Amino acid sequence: MPYQFTTGDIKSIAKRLGLQQINVKKWNGIDANGDFLQTYIHDHGDGVPILSGTAKQQAKQMGFKNLEDMYDFLINKKSKR
Amino acid sequence: MYLLEEKSISITKQDFPNIVRQAAKGHEVITSNFKTSGSSKVSIISTEIFEEVLDRGYKFNPIIDEDADGNGFTISIDELLIHGEGSTLIDALQDLAENLIDYAQDYLTRVDFYRQIENRKHHYPYLRRIAKLTDINQVMEVIAECHTSLQQAISNQSLKD
Numbered sequence: 034m035p036y037q038f039t040t041g042d043i044k045s046i047a048k049r050l051g052l053q054q055i056n057v058k059k060w061n062g063i064d065a066n067g068d069f070l071q072t073y074i075h076d077h078g079d080g081v082p083i084l085s086g087t088a089k090q091q092a093k094q095m096g097f098k099n100l101e102d103m104y105d106f107l108i109n110k111k112s113k114r
Numbered sequence: 115m116y117l118l119e120e121k122s123i124s125i126t127k128q129d130f131p132n133i134v135r136q137a138a139k140g141h142e143v144i145t146s147n148f149k150t151s152g153s154s155k156v157s158i159i160s161t162e163i164f165e166e167v168l169d170r171g172y173k174f175n176p177i178i179d180e181d182a183d184g185n186g187f188t189i190s191i192d193e194l195l196i197h198g199e200g201s202t203l204i205d206a207l208q209d210l211a212e213n214l215i216d217y218a219q220d221y222l223t224r225v226d227f228y229r230q231i232e233n234r235k236h237h238y239p240y241l242r243r244i245a246k247l248t249d250i251n252q253v254m255e256v257i258a259e260c261h262t263s264l265q266q267a268i269s270n271q272s273l274k275d
Contacts (some may be wrong), residue, residue: 035182059216070229073213075199086179086188090197 036100038088042107043078047072049106050095070095120155122148133158165246172239174257176210176264178203189264191257194237203267211253218244 044060052070053063061071074096075087085092088100097103119141125147133143139159147153173262179188190197196217199212216225220240221228229235247253258264 056216058213063185069234071195071217073197075209082183082185084181084188084199085183086181086190087197087199089179089250090188090190093192094195094197 035085036088036099036102036104036106038083038091038103038107039079040081040083043072043074043083043088043091044076044079046095046103046107047074052095064096068096118142118144120144120146122146125154126158165243168239168243172243173260174240176207176257176261178206178261178263189257194240196235203264204271207254207257207264207267208250211250214241214244214257215250217241223244 047060050062050064050070050073052060052064054060054074058073058075059071060074061069064070072091074091088103090098092098092103095103097106121129121133121143122232123145126143137143139158140160140163142157142159144155146155146158157238165254174191176191177190177192179190181187186199186201187203188197188199189203189206191210191214194214194217195211198206198208198213200209215261217237220235220244221234221241225238228237243256244253249258254264254268258268
Protein backbone atom coordinates (compact mmCIF):
# COMPACT_ATOMS: atom_id res chain seq x y z
CA MET A 34 0.00 0.00 0.00
CA PRO A 35 1.47 3.38 -1.01
CA TYR A 36 1.64 5.97 1.77
CA GLN A 37 1.28 9.65 0.92
CA PHE A 38 2.52 12.36 3.29
CA THR A 39 2.25 16.14 3.09
CA THR A 40 4.78 18.70 4.31
CA GLY A 41 2.42 19.40 7.24
CA ASP A 42 2.38 15.69 8.16
CA ILE A 43 6.18 15.51 8.25
CA LYS A 44 6.46 18.72 10.29
CA SER A 45 3.87 17.38 12.74
CA ILE A 46 5.76 14.06 13.09
CA ALA A 47 9.06 15.88 13.58
CA LYS A 48 7.58 18.14 16.28
CA ARG A 49 6.02 15.18 18.14
CA LEU A 50 9.40 13.45 18.15
CA GLY A 51 11.00 16.53 19.73
CA LEU A 52 12.75 17.92 16.64
CA GLN A 53 13.08 21.66 16.14
CA GLN A 54 13.56 23.67 12.97
CA ILE A 55 17.22 24.73 12.90
CA ASN A 56 17.32 26.54 9.58
CA VAL A 57 15.26 26.76 6.39
CA LYS A 58 15.38 23.00 5.73
CA LYS A 59 17.10 21.32 8.65
CA TRP A 60 15.26 19.92 11.68
CA ASN A 61 16.96 18.10 14.52
CA GLY A 62 16.70 17.21 18.17
CA ILE A 63 16.81 14.45 20.76
CA ASP A 64 13.81 12.11 20.89
CA ALA A 65 12.25 10.51 24.00
CA ASN A 66 14.71 7.60 23.78
CA GLY A 67 17.67 9.99 23.88
CA ASP A 68 18.53 9.45 20.22
CA PHE A 69 19.72 12.38 18.09
CA LEU A 70 17.59 12.68 14.95
CA GLN A 71 18.11 14.98 11.98
CA THR A 72 16.05 15.40 8.83
CA TYR A 73 15.45 17.89 6.01
CA ILE A 74 12.00 19.28 5.21
CA HIS A 75 11.33 21.46 2.16
CA ASP A 76 8.47 23.68 3.25
CA HIS A 77 6.45 24.13 0.07
CA GLY A 78 3.27 24.57 2.17
CA ASP A 79 1.59 22.27 4.66
CA GLY A 80 -0.79 20.66 2.15
CA VAL A 81 1.83 19.90 -0.50
CA PRO A 82 2.57 16.19 -1.03
CA ILE A 83 6.09 14.98 -0.22
CA LEU A 84 8.01 13.15 -2.96
CA SER A 85 7.85 9.38 -2.38
CA GLY A 86 11.65 9.03 -2.17
CA THR A 87 11.92 11.98 0.21
CA ALA A 88 9.30 10.49 2.56
CA LYS A 89 11.31 7.21 2.65
CA GLN A 90 14.46 9.12 3.62
CA GLN A 91 12.67 11.22 6.23
CA ALA A 92 11.22 8.04 7.79
CA LYS A 93 14.69 6.54 7.99
CA GLN A 94 16.24 9.74 9.36
CA MET A 95 13.55 10.02 12.06
CA GLY A 96 14.13 6.42 13.18
CA PHE A 97 11.05 4.70 11.70
CA LYS A 98 11.34 1.19 10.32
CA ASN A 99 9.55 2.18 7.09
CA LEU A 100 6.75 4.37 5.69
CA GLU A 101 4.06 2.19 7.30
CA ASP A 102 5.66 2.68 10.71
CA MET A 103 5.78 6.46 10.18
CA TYR A 104 2.14 6.48 8.95
CA ASP A 105 0.99 4.56 12.06
CA PHE A 106 2.75 7.12 14.24
CA LEU A 107 1.04 9.97 12.33
CA ILE A 108 -2.53 8.65 12.57
CA ASN A 109 -2.24 7.39 16.16
CA LYS A 110 -1.72 10.64 18.06
CA LYS A 111 -1.08 8.82 21.34
CA SER A 112 1.52 6.56 19.80
CA LYS A 113 4.99 6.66 21.27
CA ARG A 114 8.06 4.95 19.90
CA MET B 115 56.32 -5.78 15.17
CA TYR B 116 56.03 -1.95 15.33
CA LEU B 117 56.15 -0.25 11.95
CA LEU B 118 54.89 3.06 13.30
CA GLU B 119 56.87 5.36 15.50
CA GLU B 120 55.29 6.39 18.81
CA LYS B 121 56.62 9.26 20.90
CA SER B 122 55.61 10.70 24.24
CA ILE B 123 54.08 14.16 24.34
CA SER B 124 57.16 15.59 26.05
CA ILE B 125 59.52 14.23 23.36
CA THR B 126 57.10 15.41 20.66
CA LYS B 127 57.06 18.94 22.13
CA GLN B 128 60.86 19.09 22.17
CA ASP B 129 61.21 17.77 18.63
CA PHE B 130 58.08 19.34 17.08
CA PRO B 131 59.65 21.38 14.23
CA ASN B 132 61.56 18.31 13.06
CA ILE B 133 58.48 16.09 13.41
CA VAL B 134 56.46 18.51 11.25
CA ARG B 135 59.20 18.46 8.59
CA GLN B 136 59.24 14.65 8.65
CA ALA B 137 55.42 14.47 8.51
CA ALA B 138 55.39 16.73 5.46
CA LYS B 139 57.71 14.21 3.76
CA GLY B 140 55.33 11.35 4.58
CA HIS B 141 56.55 10.07 7.96
CA GLU B 142 53.67 9.67 10.41
CA VAL B 143 54.40 10.19 14.08
CA ILE B 144 52.00 8.95 16.74
CA THR B 145 52.04 10.70 20.07
CA SER B 146 50.24 10.18 23.37
CA ASN B 147 50.62 10.87 27.04
CA PHE B 148 52.62 7.81 28.20
CA LYS B 149 52.01 8.76 31.85
CA THR B 150 48.19 8.52 31.58
CA SER B 151 46.80 5.06 30.91
CA GLY B 152 44.09 5.01 28.25
CA SER B 153 45.25 8.33 26.82
CA SER B 154 44.11 8.80 23.19
CA LYS B 155 46.78 8.61 20.53
CA VAL B 156 47.19 11.42 17.99
CA SER B 157 48.76 11.06 14.57
CA ILE B 158 50.82 13.83 13.03
CA ILE B 159 50.51 13.21 9.33
CA SER B 160 50.88 15.09 6.08
CA THR B 161 47.55 16.76 5.15
CA GLU B 162 48.18 15.76 1.53
CA ILE B 163 48.47 12.07 2.46
CA PHE B 164 45.51 12.28 4.84
CA GLU B 165 43.31 13.76 2.09
CA GLU B 166 44.54 11.15 -0.42
CA VAL B 167 43.45 8.41 1.99
CA LEU B 168 40.03 10.03 2.37
CA ASP B 169 39.58 10.60 -1.38
CA ARG B 170 40.40 6.97 -2.16
CA GLY B 171 38.64 5.32 0.75
CA TYR B 172 35.47 7.33 1.26
CA LYS B 173 33.52 7.54 -1.97
CA PHE B 174 29.89 8.61 -1.88
CA ASN B 175 27.19 6.19 -3.03
CA PRO B 176 24.23 8.36 -4.07
CA ILE B 177 20.90 6.64 -4.77
CA ILE B 178 18.36 8.26 -7.10
CA ASP B 179 14.66 7.77 -6.39
CA GLU B 180 12.25 9.12 -9.01
CA ASP B 181 8.90 10.11 -7.51
CA ALA B 182 6.11 7.61 -8.17
CA ASP B 183 3.87 10.42 -9.52
CA GLY B 184 6.62 12.00 -11.61
CA ASN B 185 6.88 15.12 -9.43
CA GLY B 186 10.65 15.06 -9.04
CA PHE B 187 13.69 13.27 -7.74
CA THR B 188 15.18 12.46 -4.38
CA ILE B 189 18.89 11.67 -4.13
CA SER B 190 20.08 10.11 -0.90
CA ILE B 191 23.41 9.15 0.59
CA ASP B 192 22.42 6.40 2.99
CA GLU B 193 25.82 6.20 4.69
CA LEU B 194 25.36 9.83 5.84
CA LEU B 195 21.58 9.79 6.54
CA ILE B 196 21.09 12.71 4.19
CA HIS B 197 19.12 13.51 1.05
CA GLY B 198 18.25 16.26 -1.40
CA GLU B 199 15.26 16.75 -3.67
CA GLY B 200 14.18 18.74 -6.67
CA SER B 201 11.97 18.79 -9.72
CA THR B 202 14.95 17.79 -11.89
CA LEU B 203 17.95 15.56 -11.22
CA ILE B 204 20.36 18.51 -11.23
CA ASP B 205 18.13 20.46 -8.80
CA ALA B 206 18.04 17.45 -6.45
CA LEU B 207 21.82 17.09 -6.68
CA GLN B 208 22.32 20.79 -5.92
CA ASP B 209 19.94 20.52 -2.94
CA LEU B 210 21.84 17.48 -1.66
CA ALA B 211 25.14 19.35 -2.04
CA GLU B 212 23.74 22.32 -0.05
CA ASN B 213 22.55 19.98 2.71
CA LEU B 214 25.89 18.20 2.76
CA ILE B 215 27.83 21.49 3.10
CA ASP B 216 25.51 22.55 5.93
CA TYR B 217 25.97 19.19 7.65
CA ALA B 218 29.75 19.27 7.23
CA GLN B 219 29.94 22.78 8.73
CA ASP B 220 27.84 21.75 11.74
CA TYR B 221 29.61 18.40 12.18
CA LEU B 222 33.12 19.82 12.12
CA THR B 223 32.10 22.60 14.52
CA ARG B 224 30.58 20.10 16.98
CA VAL B 225 32.72 17.06 16.16
CA ASP B 226 32.98 16.00 19.82
CA PHE B 227 29.15 15.85 19.98
CA TYR B 228 28.69 13.95 16.71
CA ARG B 229 31.50 11.48 17.54
CA GLN B 230 29.43 10.33 20.52
CA ILE B 231 26.43 9.42 18.34
CA GLU B 232 26.67 5.78 17.36
CA ASN B 233 25.08 6.07 13.89
CA ARG B 234 26.89 9.33 13.02
CA LYS B 235 30.40 8.95 14.40
CA HIS B 236 31.62 7.29 11.17
CA HIS B 237 30.48 10.32 9.10
CA TYR B 238 33.66 12.26 9.88
CA PRO B 239 35.87 11.14 6.96
CA TYR B 240 33.14 11.76 4.37
CA LEU B 241 32.45 15.24 5.75
CA ARG B 242 36.16 16.02 6.03
CA ARG B 243 36.36 15.33 2.30
CA ILE B 244 33.60 17.92 1.73
CA ALA B 245 35.24 20.45 4.06
CA LYS B 246 38.29 20.93 1.82
CA LEU B 247 36.17 21.83 -1.23
CA THR B 248 35.71 25.48 -2.07
CA ASP B 249 32.37 25.67 -3.91
CA ILE B 250 29.10 23.84 -4.43
CA ASN B 251 30.02 22.69 -7.96
CA GLN B 252 33.01 20.77 -6.56
CA VAL B 253 30.74 19.17 -3.94
CA MET B 254 28.29 18.09 -6.67
CA GLU B 255 31.17 16.57 -8.67
CA VAL B 256 32.46 14.63 -5.65
CA ILE B 257 28.97 13.25 -4.91
CA ALA B 258 28.62 12.22 -8.56
CA GLU B 259 32.11 10.75 -9.03
CA CYS B 260 30.85 7.14 -8.91
CA HIS B 261 27.48 7.71 -10.56
CA THR B 262 27.21 7.98 -14.35
CA SER B 263 23.67 9.46 -14.44
CA LEU B 264 24.61 12.24 -12.06
CA GLN B 265 27.83 12.98 -13.98
CA GLN B 266 25.69 13.21 -17.12
CA ALA B 267 23.27 15.60 -15.38
CA ILE B 268 26.18 17.87 -14.40
CA SER B 269 27.59 17.72 -17.92
CA ASN B 270 24.20 18.59 -19.46
CA GLN B 271 23.83 21.51 -17.06
CA SER B 272 27.30 22.80 -17.98
CA LEU B 273 26.36 22.73 -21.67
CA LYS B 274 23.21 24.78 -20.93
CA ASP B 275 25.21 27.34 -18.94
